[in-house]
Amino acid sequence: MLAVEKQAQSFAMDWDKLRIFHAVADAGSLTHAGDTLHLSQSAVSRQIRALEESLNVTLFHRHARGLILTEQGELLFDATTSMVKRLDATAARIRDSEDEVFGELRVTTTTGFGTLWLAPRLAKLYAKYPALKIDLMLEERVLDLPMREADVAIRMKEPSQADLIRRRLMNIKMRLYASETYLEQHGTPTSMEDFSAHRLICQHAGTAQVSAGALLVAQLMSHDIPSTLTVNNYFGVLQGVLANLGIGVLPDYVTEDFPHLVRVLPEVESNEVPVFLAYPEELRHSKRVSAFRDFVTEEIFTFRKQNPA
Numbered sequence: 001m002l003a004v005e006k007q008a009q010s011f012a013m014d015w016d017k018l019r020i021f022h023a024v025a026d027a028g029s030l031t032h033a034g035d036t037l038h039l040s041q042s043a044v045s046r047q048i049r050a051l052e053e054s055l056n057v058t059l060f061h062r063h064a065r066g067l068i069l070t071e072q073g074e075l076l077f078d079a080t081t082s083m084v085k086r087l088d089a090t091a092a093r094i095r096d097s098e099d100e101v102f103g104e105l106r107v108t109t110t111t112g113f114g115t116l117w118l119a120p121r122l123a124k125l126y127a128k129y130p131a132l133k134i135d136l137m138l139e140e141r142v143l144d145l146p147m148r149e150a151d152v153a154i155r156m157k158e159p160s161q162a163d164l165i166r167r168r169l170m171n172i173k174m175r176l177y178a179s180e181t182y183l184e185q186h187g188t189p190t191s192m193e194d195f196s197a198h199r200l201i202c203q204h205a206g207t208a209q210v211s212a213g214a215l216l217v218a219q220l221m222s223h224d225i226p227s228t229l230t231v232n233n234y235f236g237v238l239q240g241v242l243a244n245l246g247i248g249v250l251p252d253y254v255t256e257d258f259p260h261l262v263r264v265l266p267e268v269e270s271n272e273v274p275v276f277l278a279y280p281e282e283l284r285h286s287k288r289v290s291a292f293r294d295f296v297t298e299e300i301f302t303f304r305k306q307n308p309a
Contacts, residue, residue, distance in 0.1 A: 017051040020044055021059065022080040025073065028066040085148035089282060101291040102131035109154035112234030113275075114138040117253050118154070118296075125295045132288065140208035140233075145280050152279045152292055156210045159278045166278040167293070169300050172251050174213040174270035177261040182244040189247070189264060192223045199246030201237050204230035216270040217249055256307055 023033040024044060034044045052059050059073035069077055109118060114136060126132065143149035146163050153159065159166055178188075189195055202217045203209050207230075221228075229245055231237050238258070241248035247264050251273075255261065277296060283289045 014051065014054065017047050017054075018076075018080055018083075020047045021051055021076065022084060024048060024060070024067065025069055025077040025080070028068075030067070082147065089148050089280075101129040101287045102133075103288060104133040104135060105152065105288040105292055106135040106137060106150045107152045107154070107292065108137040108139070108143045108150040110140055110156060110233070111138045112251065113154060113156070113253075115235040116238060116251075116257070120257055121299050124299070125292070128295075129291055132291070134292075145278060148280070151283060151286075152277065152289055154275065154277050154296070156273050156275055158274060158276050161278075163281045164278045165281055165284060166276050167297070169275045169277050169296065170304060171272040171274055172253055173272055174210075174216050174249050175252050175266075176247050176264040176268055177241055177250050177254070178247040178264050179241055179244050180260055180262055182241075182246065183262055183264075185244070188262075192220075192265070192268070195220075195223055195225045195247075198225075199227040199229060200225045201229045201231070201240040201246045201248035203234065203237065203249070204232060207232045210273045212270040212273045213249065213251075216268075220249070220268075252307075253303065256303055 020033065020037060020039070023037050024030060027033040027036065030041045030044045030048070033039075034041045037044065048059065055072075055076075057072040058070050059076060060067040061070055107118075115138065119136065122134065122136075125134075137143065137150060142155065142159075143153065144161065145151075145153055145159070146161055154169070156172070158168075186198060187194075189198055200220060202220070203213065205214065205217060205221070227246070229240050231240065234250060234254075237248045237250055238254060240246065241250065241261065242258070250261075255263075277293060279286075279289050279293070
């Protein structure tokens, strides 16, 4: 028992060294870490040397271009990164006021949904909570919420990560749309056979996308379509459609903000794609997360009321 207590005391005493180590590993330089920590380079160097001696390992390779983590250094950096993220989450929870919504909220979603549906609506959220700072991360990669890579995620698939609170927001479908101008110039197809006179705009088959959308594109490509334009996200597909380049495969949520788009071949559509909002269990009581969740839920209710399936 005494040995355990001594280890705990030793760890507590080394917290400053761990904090400095993390800053150096993150910056890759003693000088840059010192600037961040408001310490001299020699002070930072002494703390790193003391930490290496206490652990009896070498944490950095000294290189002309800077510092490179050793294998042991990588292991320690992984640990300190997790600690920093947890501390940031705890600090955020502590700062959450009972009556106010303020501070940073990191939201991740796909490029298409983020640019075409979410971003145009954020003005309403900022009007209600002007002290909110949203960091919107748009990418197809699924960020790790329990590891605090983001606070909230909106995804086109139910998250499989543990310790998440999740809410199904709505279902969407991929459908065919074209601009009025394009159809006036090229005519409106009445069957898939008519696509021989049209250009199809869609996501590339190898692009990360929902399986229902990929399946629809594969079915469309099985027909004789001489001209195509493939893009790696739905925002790019929409720009092609708006530029009168052809008929695009787009999610049905674009219809409210782009009412002049015309749906083509109404019988052609993908299976339903579920849209989920998720956040870590530890942020259950976060005022920022609750405000964002309620805002998105209300906006989707209004959207679906105005645009029934």
